[in-house]
Amino acid sequence: MPAPAAPAVEKVPSRDIRRSTIIGWVAGIVAVYDFILFGTLLPRISATFGWSESHALLISTLVSVGTAVVLFAIGPIVDRIGRRRGMIATVTGTAIASAATAAASGAGTLVAVRSISGLSLSEQSVNATYLNELYNAAEDPRVTKHRGFVFSMVQTAWPLGALAAAGFVALVSLFLQPDQWRWTFLLATIPAVLVALLCRRLRESPQFLAQKAGRVAKERSAPFAMIFRRDQLRNTLVLAFGWLTNWMAIQTFSVLGTTVLESGKGFSATNSLLMVVASNLVAALGYLAHGWLGDRFPRHRVIGVGWIIATAMFVLMLVGPSNAAFVLVTYMIGLFFLLGPYATILVYQSECYATECRATGGAFAFAMSQPGAILGGLLLSVFTGIGWGYGNAAMVVGAGACLVSGLVMFAGRTVTRQAV
Template sequence: MNVSDSVASRPPDIDHVWPRNARPSDELLLQGPPTISPRVIRVTSVVCFLAWVFSVYDFVLFGTLLPKIADEFGWSASYATAIATWVTAGTFIVSLAVGPLLDRYGRKPALIITTAGAALASGLTAGVVGALSLIGVRSLSGLGYSEEVVNGVYLNEMYGKEAKRGFRYSLVQSGWPVGALLASAFAAVLLPLVSWRWVFLIATFPAIAIVILGRRLFESPSFVALRRSRELRAEGREAEAATLAELYDLDVSRDDESGLRQLFEPDLRRHTVCLSGAWLLNWMGIQVFSVLGTTILTDGKGVSFSNALVILILANGAGFLGYLFHGWLGDRIGRRTTIMIGWTVGGLAMSAMLFGPDSAGFVITMYAIGLFFLLGPYAAMVFYMGESFPARVRGIGSNTAHVMGPLGAIAGSGVLTAVMAAGLPVTTAAFVAGALGIFISGVLMLGARNPEQ
């Protein structure tokens, strides 16, 4: 069939017309982007939410159970920390595969593979026999870590131009605190009864269920059209490919180039560099104030360990509300602006907490405000990445920035340790390694693209 000869008609209803596992015909594609029913949107959102919850569950469970793993193998605290650093490096390497996977094979397959990766990482961790096997197995958690990139790209295309799409996505992104809470709760309940190996093994079953549910989802219409336009170009049917790309608002101007190379072409170079730098610097702050929060509170602000745990629980509750707030705000003032405001305020709040009074009321208040504006903007950020890159590099572009997270975590720990080793107090070290990075990450977003202009 000659695509360009077809006449567009009423867009089809994806729920009833578009096939899940087979490719739509050219006639169906040329009717334009389909109408996606509210039921399909709800089901897709729930599956993506659960996929993120159990990917986070696996990701966080390793950190939670690392002391138990170290006890069984007889590792010192410093050796266990070194293992965790190597795991983070392996996570980074594995995460690199997700961007090309998204752009070449599709959003739905990427969702299934990343969630299956989280399940595989949990299951295989139950059988590790030492440091090398643990590093190798836990590196697979890079797939689960990158599941949020898949959600951001996939749901951005499924939600389309829906007015409240940012707030809807914030509900999906809130799977992070839910997954972290489940990991802590399951560990607390199961460890008195079974070994840590069983805790990991049990974690595989919910993720496998999500993989099965994911097979029932629809592929993103934008990716279906992108894939077909590529096939038409490969067949030498350039005019027909251009017609289809225009109908679905796809930029395929340099689709024959390497995806990574495209990210550093003049039209995307500054955006890629600024976005990647923002992720790296912000994750330095997350490492310092979220992952190592108890250390900062106890050694830097003189808070008791038990009180530090209470503060972390309350503050992370504020972080959950931050997801919803920033998702809502992004729909109204723009996601890039929301991220800039959130992270600059978060950096200032954490600085005030570090250098302000040591009173419990002040520390709790400023720490909660800091996490609210540190974690919350990620509800806008992950969705923003999906809309800030053209469809041809939407996956690899989002993932290139996203994989800077593990590197930022390593850098945050390294800078914190180096500044403290130089004899400076914990508060100063936390400012240099964390709060300053959070603030600068917000400023760097000024150089990123504004897709709403």
């Protein structure tokens, strides 16, 4: 007898689209805020526990490993429990990570509790899966047609969350001593708990409900196995290698941006910090531009072109004069094209996979960012340790990996956008 027809996907009213978009944006700010806060306060944490710089770097690396494990695990869970519960779980995990960090008693406990922050970082991937399913089922056809640009507005939560973390640390530093960093993490739990409660107002995505109601055999397959099947394998490998190599560039030019500017170009610490703050504002514009472009051209090509242009700008910055205006222009343009495509790649991921493994595929690709960050930092340490200048090391590790990531994205398949 013929297989039963797949359940129809219910259309999502505009009021639910607006509510979910706003909550998703706020949740993104809170999640990124917690993730960035740890890196910002690591020097103070190190001083409290009496760690050397190398030991602090080891702790940071181990936290990245633990974070990657959580990122790999969250996708299959969200494909089982649903997008709404996934959003609640990731933001709740953010609150738990902040509170537990305040109670850390040493290296072991800190690594364990900060690994939970993989939930806060994974919010970005779960958010992308959830919102893009809603946008594709929107009553308003304009939302579906321009969902890349709409999601890019949500993605501005990343630079805004980073700025919020830096601003909050600066503010509480006026009232707290450096060794009272635990209070900073405790205070950070308050917005996370409030947003987790707010996420309870989200509606489940109609695609997940339709898949759950369908009960067809393939939907009982293991989501992780599905992303490596023949029809999904190519994009899985392209996305994974793209995230891994590009996060080597992120580690070089964004996470360690002040180091590049100070050691590689001879800028003062104050000027370097101001340029990194400005870079977050540039990143927000980059998200919007690439989201708009991705609605008009194949998304994987928009991503690839953006990362190749970023490579060219960073090479110019490193080999060009140390003139402030020249470095400012090339660095900002480089970050515009390095960071901006992330709004597009998150949408592209949601289009690459079927509903039953969509969260798994997106989370797996996203999780590869952590090995990329570890490898990038390790290679920078190795090259500078054997006597290379930081500028030369950044050229090979950062710019080289950025170029590779851009070229890799052209191997991705053009997907049917209405398949979401």
